[in-house]
Amino acid sequence: MGDPREPPEGAPEGGSGNEDEFxxxxxxxxxxxxxxxxxxxxxxxxxxxxxxxxxxxxxxxxxxxxxxxxxxxxxxxxxxxxxxxxxxxxSPHRPGTVPSGAQLTSSTVALAPPGPVAAVTDPAQPFAGLAAGYADGAAGLGLPAAAATAHFTRGEVARALETAQRYLTASALAPATVAQSETGQARALVTAGEQTQYDESVATPRDDQRHAATGWLVRFDPGKVALASPTVKVAGTVTVDEVDSGTLDLVADHTLVYAVRPAGTADAPASLFSVRRELRLEFEHGDIGTGRLRIVNAVVQAGPTACGTDTSAYLQPLLAGAAAGAAPVSPADHSRPAWQLCGVLGPLTG
Known part of the structure; x- marks a missing residue:
């Protein structure tokens, strides 16, 4: 008999007919x-x-x-x-993003008066007793004539000097900045790499040599101090040099004198407040084209001011009749920053 597993007609030709192969x-x-x-x-x-x-x-x-x-x-x-x-x-707000460009470092030295602050003798002419050598506003900035340097053309230097003058005017001579807390004029002239630091200094000023608003601006607390005259007397110079082939360096060293009085009292006696301000400004070729600058360093001497006063947000003038001698500073007192200095205010010579 055949294999029962095979079909009746037999296994297909060419195959075994066995299921094992499938x-x-x-x-x-x-x-x-x-x-x-x-x-x-x-x-x-x-x-x-x-x-x-x-x-x-x-x-x-x-x-x-x-x-x-x-x-x-x-x-x-x-x-x-x-x-x-x-x-x-x-995302433009990634954590840990470091602003580009050089960042400002600043310090302020308080100048305490040797006695009571004197009031001006003629309120209509508050600067009448000022020594010779001061001019009104931007006329006293002492900008040099533009001249080409090794790597910058005369036109580039001229534009850098113009931007520097605009910043010095906006940050220290404009009444809106000095006495009304306006900050936008100066900010518009700072490079994008420093604007974050600028904004933090204005919004949350602190005495850490990085975030003092008074490193960027000369300004008084409008709730305490008012200008007795919109005029600011200025004496000083601006020098031009190169840091390297791509960086132009300007040093602006000026003494500025303001006539101030208590806020809200138009008939109160006025007094003079002086600020020596030395700024180091830098420009790259691209900055010159856009009318922007970087502020690398700011050193400010201001008085009459009481020693130990916090001047990170506003300069704090002692007004007519006030007195505050130079307080002793203990090297063992670690509650105050080591860079805080105080001197005695001398005469305003030109």
């Missing part, structure tokens, strides 16, 4: 789900005329053979990664 083929779930032909459902067959009982499935290439859960997970991972890259690169 046992290695496994039709698992992924194989079945990846099939391109899918039978129509009973509802689909009832809903309309279909020329055939099957429909084609949309293929997704290599992804078509993956389980749906795996495809969904892959899409979630890709979207999350794309979002992380986008927000990480495009």
């Amino acid at each position: 046992r290695s083929v496994v039709f698992d779930e992924s194989f079945v789900r990846a099939a391109r032909i899918q039978e129509l459902s009973a509802q689909e067959r009832l809903d309309g005329d279909h020329p055939r009982a099957t429909r084609s499935r949309i293929g997704f290439g290599a992804l078509g053979s993956l389980p749906r859960q795996a495809v969904a997970l892959l899409l979630v991972v890709v979207l999350a990664f794309a979002a992380a890259v986008y927000f990480g690169v495009s």
Whole structure:
């Protein structure tokens, strides 16, 4: 008798007819789900005329053979990664961002009066007793004639001097800045790399040699001090040099004298308040083209002021009749910054 496992007509030609050779083929779930032909459902067959009982499935290439859960997970991972890259690169407020460009360092020296602060003798001419050598406002800045340097043209130096004059005027001579807490005029002339430091100094001033508003501006607390005259007397010079082939260096060293009185009392006696201000300003070629500057260092001497007064937000004049001698400073007192200095105010010579 023949083998009962063989078909009645015998084994197909060219084959053994044994099922063992097909046992290695496994039709698992992924194989079945990846099939391109899918039978129509009973509802689909009832809903309309279909020329055939099957429909084609949309293929997704290599992804078509993956389980749906795996495809969904892959899409979630890709979207999350794309979002992380986008927000990480495009956000303008990333923590830890360091402002570019040189940053300002500043210090202020209080000058205490040797006795009571004298009132001016003629309120209509508060500067009448001032020594010779001072001029009104920008006329006293003493800017030199522009001349070419080794790596900067005469035109570039002229534009740098013009920007320096605009900053000196906006930051120390404009009544709105000095007595009304206006800060935008000076800020507009500072490079973008320093504007963050500038804004922090104005918003939250502190005596740390980095964030004193008075390192950038000459200003008085409008609730305490008013100008008795809009005129500011100025004497000083501006010198021009090069730091290197790409940096122009200007040093502005001026003494400024203000007539001040208590705020809200137009008939109160006026007195003089003096500020020596030495600024080191730097310009790169690009800064000159945009009319911006970097302030690298500021040293301010101001008086009459009481020793130990916090001048980070505003300069604090002692007004007519007030007195405050130089207080002793103990080297063992670590509650005060070591850089805080105090001197005795001398005469305002030109």
